[in-house]
Amino acid sequence: MSNIVERLRNSNIKPSYARIKIMEYLMEHPVHPTVEEIYQNLVREIPTLSKTTVYNTLDLFIRHNLARVITIEENETRYDADTTNHGHFKCETCGALYDFTVDEDNLATRGLGDFVVTEKHVYFKGICKKCLYNQ
Amino acid sequence: MSNIVERLRNSNIKPSYARIKIMEYLMEHPVHPTVEEIYQNLVREIPTLSKTTVYNTLDLFIRHNLARVITIEENETRYDADTTNHGHFKCETCGALYDFTVDEDNLATRGLGDFVVTEKHVYFKGICKKCLYNQ
DNA sequence: ATATAATTTTGTACTGTTTACATTTTATAT
DNA sequence: ATATAAAATGTAAACAGTACAAAATTATAT
Structure with a gap:
């Protein structure tokens, strides 16, 4: 709890109750929840929480690099409080999202000569272990 | 034109006029257009084209691996007829999308032991050359 | 402590993308 | 030519996300 307050203060974000709780939820549920999940x-x-607050707060976190958007899902935006480099895997059978380690820094690319890269995203799709064996 | 008919036939898709035209548009405009762009x-x-047909046709192409969805944009889905491995770069200043070459096959990962990977996506964000120099 | 200002939160209405589905049109086969 | 299947169309509805003004809360100054 207090480390969350610290996190927010370090980014010059006033640690209001809603903001603390939303960041706490993000950190304790690293399954990349949607706005709907967080709100519900x-x-x-x-009880007075509004969905608009969840949207506003998440946008605030993203602007301050305390969270990231995951665009692996077509319809709903997902959020992740882990802003370190890592990849996401989506199982197309059960829909679950997994994190995995990926060496983004040594990713060989061509065609981005003079471009400034600020974000690197890697995501895979396929079938997860559970779906392969448990049925 | 006839190579497009071939492409469709090879995937057991009847080459109707709308399907040919939509595939043609995708291939001749590799800027990853949205449904709206394709339709307009x-x-x-x-003149009788409906937006639903564009949606249906693109879904059909995707199911037959003749196109891919690009989920780099938060709000609108983009489509790409190039299903070979390549990365996408989005300029956060001008919004333009660029393709780049990426060695996805040799991407080092950990944590996906027994998973079956069917799709690998890499996308970067940042500032493109034009926006860096031309202003 | 009180008034004032600034910030945060809330609720409603709205926008725009995507889907569901029934109808119409077009193609194919007998 | 007629029946059957496939494709395309149009309307309505679902749903995520946004705009914005009002309300509530918190901070600041007198």
């Missing part, structure tokens, strides 16, 4: 779970604890 | 441009030539 937190509204139990914060 | 083709409806001039095919």
Whole structure:
């Protein structure tokens, strides 16, 4: 809890209750939740919470690099409080999302000569272990 | 034109006029157009075209691996007829999308032991050459 | 402590993309 | 020519996300 307050303060974000709770939820549920998931779970604890606040707060986090958007899903945007380099795997059978380690720094590319790269994203799709064996 | 008919036939897709034209548009405009762009441009030539047909046809292409979805944009889905491995770069200043060559096969990963990977996607964000120099 | 200002949160209405589905049109085969 | 299957169309609806103004909360100054 207090480390979350620290995290927010370090980014010059006033640690309001909603902001703390949303960041806490993101960090404790690293399954890349959607706005809907975050809202439905937190509204139990914060009955006055509005979905707009969740959107606003997540946008705030992203502008301050405390969270990232994951665009692996076509319809719904997902959020991730882990801003270090890592890849995402989506199982097309069960829909689950997994993190994996990827060496993005040594990724060989051609055709980006003078471009400034600020974000690198890697995502795979396929079938996860569970779906391969458990049925 | 006839090579497009071939492409469709090879995937057991009946080459109707709309399908040929949509595939042709995708191949001649490798800027990863949206449904809206494809529709607005083709409806001039095919006045009876409906947006639903564009959606249906693109879904059909994707199911037959003749096109890919690019999920680099948050709001609108983009489509790409080039299904070979390559990365996408989005300029956050001008919004343009660029292709680049990426060695996806030799991408070092950890944590995907027994997973079957069917698709690998790499996309970067940053500032393109034009935006860096031309202003 | 109180008033004032600034910030945060909320709710409603709206926008725009995508889907569902029934109808119409077009192609294919008998 | 007629029946059957496939493709295309149009409308309505679903749904995520945004705009914005009002309300509530928090901070600041007197």
